[in-house]
Amino acid sequence: MLINIDLQSNEPIYEQLKNQIMIQIARKDLKPGDGLPSVRRFAADLGINLHTVNKAYQQLKQEGFILIHRQKGVVVNPEGIPSVDGEYEEKLAQSLRPLIAESACRGMTEGEFTSFCRQLFKQLTDEGDEY
Amino acid sequence: MLINIDLQSNEPIYEQLKNQIMIQIARKDLKPGDGLPSVRRFAADLGINLHTVNKAYQQLKQEGFILIHRQKGVVVNPEGIPSVDGEYEEKLAQSLRPLIAESACRGMTEGEFTSFCRQLFKQLTDEGDEY
DNA sequence: CTAACTGTTATACTATTAATATAACAGTTA
DNA sequence: TAACTGTTATATTAATAGTATAACAGTTAG
Numbered sequence: 098m099l100i101n102i103d104l105q106s107n108e109p110i111y112e113q114l115k116n117q118i119m120i121q122i123a124r125k126d127l128k129p130g131d132g133l134p135s136v137r138r139f140a141a142d143l144g145i146n147l148h149t150v151n152k153a154y155q156q157l158k159q160e161g162f163i164l165i166h167r168q169k170g171v172v173v174n175p176e177g178i179p180s181v182d183g184e185y186e187e188k189l190a191q192s193l194r195p196l197i198a199e200s201a202c203r204g205m206t207e208g209e210f211t212s213f214c215r216q217l218f219k220q221l222t223d224e225g226d227e228y
Numbered sequence: 229m230l231i232n233i234d235l236q237s238n239e240p241i242y243e244q245l246k247n248q249i250m251i252q253i254a255r256k257d258l259k260p261g262d263g264l265p266s267v268r269r270f271a272a273d274l275g276i277n278l279h280t281v282n283k284a285y286q287q288l289k290q291e292g293f294i295l296i297h298r299q300k301g302v303v304v305n306p307e308g309i310p311s312v313d314g315e316y317e318e319k320l321a322q323s324l325r326p327l328i329a330e331s332a333c334r335g336m337t338e339g340e341f342t343s344f345c346r347q348l349f350k351q352l353t354d355e356g357d358e359y
Numbered sequence: 360c361t362a363a364c365t366g367t368t369a370t371a372c373t374a375t376t377a378a379t380a381t382a383a384c385a386g387t388t389a
Numbered sequence: 390t391a392a393c394t395g396t397t398a399t400a401t402t403a404a405t406a407g408t409a410t411a412a413c414a415g416t417t418a419g
Contacts, residue, residue: 109377116326123332135394146379151396162333167386167395178333185334189327190348195247196323197349201254202293202309203316207349211342217321218328218338240406266365277408282367298366298415 098134102143110145114153119162122173125224133163133171229265233274241276245284253293253304256355264294264302 100117102110121127133139136154140147154171157163161179164172200210231248233241252258264270267285271278285302288294292310295303331341 111377116329119326119333120329123329136396137394148380149378152377154395165395168388170394178335181331181334181336186344189331189344192327193345193348194352195250196320197345197352198247198251198254200312200320201349201353202250203312204309205312207346207353210349211346213317213320214324214328214345215338215342217324218332218341221325221328222332222338242406267367268365279409280407283406285366296366299417301365 098139098142100143102145110149111153111156114143114150115157118153118157120221122162122178123221127173129173129177130175131173132169133173135170229270229273231274233276241280242284242287245274245281246288249284249288250293251352253309254352258304260304260308261306262304263300264304266301 098121100114102113104110106113118127118133127133133154134142136147136150139150143150154163154165158165161174164174166172197210205213229252231245233244235241237244249258249264258264264285265273267278267281270281274281285294285296289296292305295305297303328341336344
C-alpha cells in the first residue's frame with residue numbers, strides 16, 4: 098500500500114485516501130479479495146487519525162468498492178466493483194461539465210479534450226510495473 | 229442571464245455561479261465584451277448575498293474570465309479567455325484523475341469514457357438556440 | 360448639485376465540515 | 390488472557406460558506 102497523503106492540500110485527507118485506493122484498484126495493484134490495513138494500522142502508518150481512515154472506508158463500503166467483515170477485516174469487493182449505472186453517469190456528468198466548460202472557454206477543442214482524457218486513462222489503467 | 233441556483237446542493241453557491249457563467253461563455257451565450265449584472269443586482273435577482281456574488285466575480289477575474297472596471301462595470305474579457313497553459317493542464321489532470329479512476333473501476337473502457345466526454349462537450353458548446 | 364448607483368473593504372455572526380483526541384463496547388484470534 | 394478488530398459516542402479545534410450591516414470612494418443620470 099504505497100499511499101501518499103498531502104496534509105497541505107486543500108483536498109480533504111479522506112478524499113485523497115478514497116481516490117488513491119480507487120486508483121490502485123483501477124491499476125489492478127489492488128484486486129478483488131485483496132486485504133486493506135485495519136483503520137488503526139493505516140492511520141498510524143499515514144500519521145493521521147483513525148476516524149479519517151474510517152470515513153474513507155465507510156464511503157468506499159457504501160459505494161461497493163470494499164467489504165468490511167468483523168472477521169476478515171477490510172477487503173476489496175470480491176464480487177468486483179458495481180458497474181456504471183444511470184445514477185453514476187449523472188454524477189459523473191455533473192462533475193465533468195464544469196471541467197469541460199472551462200477547457201472549452203480556454204480554447205480546447207473537443208478532440209484535444211478527449212485526447213487529454215485518453216492519455217490520462219491510459220496512464221491510470223496501465224498495469225503498473227514501470228519504474 | 230438565466231442562472232439557476234440550487235440552495236440545497238452541496239456544491240457551494242459561488243461555485244455554481246462560476247460554473248454557470250463559464251458554461252454560458254463556452255456556449256457563446258456570453259461573448260467577449262458582454263456585460264454582467266452588478267454584484268447587488270445579481271444578488272437580489274438570485275436571492276443571495278452580495279458577498280457570494282462578489283466571491284465568484286473575484287475568482288473569475290483572477291482567472292481572466294472577466295474584467296471589472298470602476299466605470300464600465302463587469303464585462304466578459306474583451307481580449308478573450310486566457311488559453312490553456314501548463315498550469316491549467318496540471319490542474320485539469322488532477323481533477324480528472326479521480327473521475328477516470330472511478331469510471332475505470334466500474335468497468336468503463338477508455339473508448340466509453342472518451343465518448344461520454346465527447347457527448348458532453350458537444351452539448352456544452354452547441355451554440356444554444358434549441359428549446 | 361444631488362441622488363442613486365458602482366466596486367470594495369471591514370466586521371461580525373451562524374452553520375457546516377474536516378480532523379483530531381479519547382474512551383469505551385463487543386467480537387475475534389493467537 | 391492479551392492483543393487485536395470494527396464501531397460508536399463525545400468533545401474540541403480550525404477552516405470554509407454564507408449572511409447581515411455598514412461604510413468609503415468613485416461614477417453617472419436627472
